[in-house]
Amino acid sequence: MPVPTAPAAPITTAKLSVIEQSKRLAAYTAVDQHILPKHKVIGIGSGSTVPYVVERIVQQGEELNKGRVFVPTGFQSKELIVESKLSLGDVDQFPTIDVTIDGADEVDSELNCIKGGGACHLREKVLAEAAETFVLVADYRKNVQYLGTNFPGVPIEVVPFAYAKVLQNLHHRLGSPNATLRMAKAKAGPVVSDNGNFIIDAPFSLEAMKDPFTLMARIKMLTGVVEVGLFCHMAQAAYFGNQDGSVTVKSRLEGEVIEE
Numbered sequence: 001m002p003v004p005t006a007p008a009a010p011i012t013t014a015k016l017s018v019i020e021q022s023k024r025l026a027a028y029t030a031v032d033q034h035i036l037p038k039h040k041v042i043g044i045g046s047g048s049t050v051p052y053v054v055e056r057i058v059q060q061g062e063e064l065n066k067g068r069v070f071v072p073t074g075f076q077s078k079e080l081i082v083e084s085k086l087s088l089g090d091v092d093q094f095p096t097i098d099v100t101i102d103g104a105d106e107v108d109s110e111l112n113c114i115k116g117g118g119a120c121h122l123r124e125k126v127l128a129e130a131a132e133t134f135v136l137v138a139d140y141r142k143n144v145q146y147l148g149t150n151f152p153g154v155p156i157e158v159v160p161f162a163y164a165k166v167l168q169n170l171h172h173r174l175g176s177p178n179a180t181l182r183m184a185k186a187k188a189g190p191v192v193s194d195n196g197n198f199i200i201d202a203p204f205s206l207e208a209m210k211d212p213f214t215l216m217a218r219i220k221m222l223t224g225v226v227e228v229g230l231f232c233h234m235a236q237a238a239y240f241g242n243q244d245g246s247v248t249v250k251s252r253l254e255g256e257v258i259e260e
């Protein structure tokens with residue numbers, strides 16, 4: 001059940017679309033509930049919802065933020081941290097993170113999610129795993145019962161040398177005949193991740209997507225696969241901004257996922 005919340009005063013003055021407002025609402029609520037004064041090392045994810053996370057953190061004030069370090073998941077979030085005049089850290093200096101907040105392409109009723117729409121899921125998974133608390137933020141379109149309901153395919157990062165073989169295995173052995181190599185806009189060649197790898201988008205049947213952990217393990221076994229954009233049993237909470245200005249929260253309580 002969506003819970004009504006009072007949206008905080010935004011610093012963005014331009015009129016936002018309903019979807020952008022929903023993203024901002026989710027991000028602001030998640031920051032208010034999870035980025036506490038005691039948190040000193042904070043992971044910042046990627047995508048179009050995350051700028052609102054940073055916007056809200058900046059609103060917490062210089063005093064609080066000068067004692068903190070922010071670890072990015074990629075080029076985009078690194079720029080965001082630097083532009084917002086927050087201190088930049090790296091995961092090799094801070095392998096334990098207090099809280100990571102990130103976007104998601106879809107989140108199911110068990111808090112499993114698809115990530116990698118922006119080709120950043122390898123680093124995002126490292127920061128999710130490093131975090132004591134991993135929190136997702138998204139607009140209402142991403143809140144689903146089963147993964148694959150709306151989002152077309154599972155993003156898979158592969159080493160360039162192996163991409164054709166991985167595609168062949170996905171087509172013929174893993175039940176994804178329409179898996180394709182992700183191409184840059186204007187057919188400028190394959191999309192290349194921050195790690196210098198290629199991305200394959202692999203659609204699977206809804207049946208296969210109902211067991212994301214098994215699917216993830218099967219894909220990861222393919223030689224040449226670096227990381228799969230299925231995040232299973234990693235998030236403690238997910239916040240979805242709704243069209244009516246409320247926020248739906250999915251959170252884990254004693255192992256059970258509750259939605260309110």
Ligand code: 5RP
Binds near residue numbers: 046103119
């Ligand atoms: C990038 C991601 C993003 O977090 C995901 O695509 C969600 O992005 P957005 O907030 O723009 O919907 O996984 O690899």
